[in-house]
Amino acid sequence: MTVRIRDVVAALEAAYPPELAESWDAIGLVCGDPQAPVQRVLFCVDPVESTVDEAAEWGAQLLVSHHPLLLRGVHGVPADDPKGRLVHRLIRAGIGLYCAHTNADSARTGVSDALAEAIGLTVTGPLNPHAAGADTGLGRIGELAEAEPFERFVDRVAAGLPTTAWGVRGAGDPQRPIRRVAVCGGAGDSYLAVAAEAGVDAYVTADLRHHPAGEHVARGDVPGTEVPALVDVAHWASEWPWCQQAADIVAAALPDTVEVLVSTRRTDPWTTHATGANRDPGRTLA
Template identity: 85%
Template sequence: MAVRIQDVVEALEAAYPPELAESWDAVGLVCGDPQAVVQRVLFCVDPVEATVDESIDFGAQLLVAHHPLLLRGVHGVPADDPKGRIVHRLIRAGIGLYCAHTNADSAVHGVSDALAAALGLTVLRPLAPHAEGAQTGLGRIGELTEPEPFRDFVQRVANSLPTTAWGVRGAGDPERPIRTVAVCGGAGDSYLATAVAAGVDAYVTADLRHHPAGEHLSRADVPGTRVPALVDVAHWASEWPWCQQAADTVAAALPDTVEVLVSTRRTDPWTVHAGAASDPGRALA
């Protein structure tokens, strides 16, 4: 029996219920006929030109993305607009687009679970549960099998995620033992205080800004406050492990009926990383 877009949507929404999405979010089927037959599905973080190209090359009938294409209200999708062009290309190629964003962030076995698994963590509970005792919520708290120095943990993170120009940065004592870890896929500096309250050794997230990070670290001067070390990674890299998780979810729900593929196109916007100045005299003490 032929699998249709609606069948894939039902499998995704069973795993990542739309009601878990934040009120401001835009999740669900963006374009495509729910009754269209699906043989191949591509999974990615960003619905951009590169992943549309990859979908066409793969012969996919459905592109599943984490980030929404049309997050804010629009009044048109003309083909000479960047987002409109993507919609037109998908429709012309007969490819549907489905987006699972904050519902995938908050679901059990969601984005942060995939990040934790990539880092070798055993997940214990959500970082910011929807309710006391709930298993749904943003971020995850997990632990390593054995403690390791912070410098080694930062290297573990770098080894576990796709390489990006942004790289992986650590803030904290390089020799500090790390065992319990909070993670939050995507931009997570709004949960710095939550990570402090959780009493973890380190917090891994993306897009950490100068002032929130500096203010967080300064709290170590407050008696009785345990401040986790920080690991900052590229936003795209922190969410990319979810793609395989979502692909496995669909494959398990619709066994031997659809072919799934995880995008290998690096859609992180940063392309160049410069190291230390070549002239040592330019460096500050």
């Protein structure tokens, strides 16, 4: 049986229906012939130089990424432009590129399900469902087998995700018991209020900004008001578990016909981290 790019795309779109994508998104086959044979498929978060290198070195005919390469409108892909250069490299190497973004975020099972599984949660439903009673939507709510202190939960998150310079940060009482948790792979500060309304003990997401996070925590200072503790992780790390999920979907749909590989190239943009621990102890801040 000759597997073609179109067959891999069909398997992915059965799991991550294109109609679940947000209207502004740019998903689907970016380059490559749907009729082209494929024996190897590489899965990654970001379609960047290092993952294209990996695809070429491994001999893949298709690269599947979570993030789109051409999210905003373009009028050309010249080879002296960073993204245009990637398109040229992919075409010359005979490698197709397929992107599953917000459709993979909202699908059941999708990006946030993979994140929940990585940190040991049993998913009970979406954080922000598409409609009442729907099992699709952004984010997930899940539960731990038993409650544990917040500081231990933060360690759990760090242990379940790949290490990055960004690290894992927590905001909340270290001894607060955590059992019911909301997660949202990728940038999720727009769902802080939704997580609070859901009554979860903690909310795990990426790219939390200073002001939204600070205002969220301050609401918990009001007597009689409780808000979820926050766990902030690197954007890339929060979405990387999805790569294995997507690879497993293709492997199950096309057994014994294609090889799948999850990229281990760390494409998080942050490369160094400093805590200030060696700062002159005599220096203080007002």
